[in-house]
Amino acid sequence: MAPTAVADLLPSTVGSKSVLPKKEKAHVHGMQDVRPLAAISHGDITLPGIPTFPSFAEKRQWQLEHMAAAFRHWSREGYVLGISGHISVRDPEWTNCIWLNPLGKHFGLLCASDMVLVNLDDGKVVGGNRSKPPNAAGFLIHAPIHRRRADAHSVCHAHTKYGKAWSVFGKPLEMLTQDTCKFYNAHACYNQYGGVVLAEEEGERIADALGDGKGALLRNHGLLTVGQTVDEAAFLFLSMEKACENQLLAEAAAANGLKKVLITDEEAEYNFKMESDYETCYAEFQAYYDYEDYHLKGEFKQ
Numbered sequence: 001m002a003p004t005a006v007a008d009l010l011p012s013t014v015g016s017k018s019v020l021p022k023k024e025k026a027h028v029h030g031m032q033d034v035r036p037l038a039a040i041s042h043g044d045i046t047l048p049g050i051p052t053f054p055s056f057a058e059k060r061q062w063q064l065e066h067m068a069a070a071f072r073h074w075s076r077e078g079y080v081l082g083i084s085g086h087i088s089v090r091d092p093e094w095t096n097c098i099w100l101n102p103l104g105k106h107f108g109l110l111c112a113s114d115m116v117l118v119n120l121d122d123g124k125v126v127g128g129n130r131s132k133p134p135n136a137a138g139f140l141i142h143a144p145i146h147r148r149r150a151d152a153h154s155v156c157h158a159h160t161k162y163g164k165a166w167s168v169f170g171k172p173l174e175m176l177t178q179d180t181c182k183f184y185n186a187h188a189c190y191n192q193y194g195g196v197v198l199a200e201e202e203g204e205r206i207a208d209a210l211g212d213g214k215g216a217l218l219r220n221h222g223l224l225t226v227g228q229t230v231d232e233a234a235f236l237f238l239s240m241e242k243a244c245e246n247q248l249l250a251e252a253a254a255a256n257g258l259k260k261v262l263i264t265d266e267e268a269e270y271n272f273k274m275e276s277d278y279e280t281c282y283a284e285f286q287a288y289y290d291y292e293d294y295h296l297k298g299e300f301k302q
Contacts, residue, residue: 036277049279050229056093063089063230064099064112067154068300070234070285071101072292074158075108077238085158086138089115089230090146096120098146100139102132111302120146137197144200144207145226152226154233163223166244170219173243175263176250180243181271182236182281186214193220214276215240228278231285236276238288 053059067089088098099115116134117127142155170191190209194202210216215225223240227233
């Protein structure tokens with residue numbers, strides 16, 4: 001995360017009832033000399049990583065199918081709120097263009113053919129579905145991130161229950177659980193609120209706050225995550241929403257006098273290395289992709 005994203009945008013004082021654990025015995029960290037995906041695959045078989053494709057057309061179709069599956073997953077998770085929320089994916093051939101979901105279609109009905117191709121330079125629709133427009137706020141939030149981050153091939157943003165609730169405090173997530181460590185030193189808190197994003201400046205400020213991190217809490221607004229694949233970004237979004245839920249539950253318990261015990265920096269750093277890897281996060285989402293594919297009989301691929 002960019003240093004400037006912290007100093008200017010986080011609260012000047014952050015109160016906490018958290019404590020670090022007493023000095024524990026040294027822990028042994030294994031499998032640090034192999035890829036994280038191989039480390040979690042016991043035996044002779046390793047879970048498959050991100051596939052490669054012989055043509056741009058085949059990769060494009062694969063990306064759009066996985067983008068549609070992510071929206072079907074969002075619908076199942078209850079992330080739908082009217083027509084708010086968007087996912088973007090960079091085109092593999094025309095890398096100055098991104099695919100966005102159309103405005104006004106329920107996440108649970110989206111298919112690969114529904115997506116809209118938009119030019120990052122001027123915001124014009126240049127391909128894909130032309131029957132509905134993309135979300136203007138979606139383009140203004142996502143475009144600056146895609147322009148600045150060559151590694152950010154996908155960006156996810158939605159107004160989810162627990163993400164919104166934790167965002168109102170203007171505080172980053174604490175390293176309370178193993179899962180939250182996916183965001184150790186890799187998420188920002190955009191501690192401002194400028195209303196519905198309909199101006200370029202607000203999108204640029206969000207990109208400033210995100211820096212080179214994996215996600216951001218947008219105060220009074222919602223969550224945002226990025227990934228090298230839509231699968232990674234979608235899994236990180238789910239993880240951040242769950243982390244916000246856990247944080248709120250822990251805060252409620254702490255309000256009754258219990259003290260939260262944080263994960264140490266050493267252990268958080270190890271967890272981050274092993275669990276936030278782009279290939280591992282991609283693999284994590286395949287369980288959800290397969291679930292949607294099974295129950296929908298591939299409908300979203302159309």
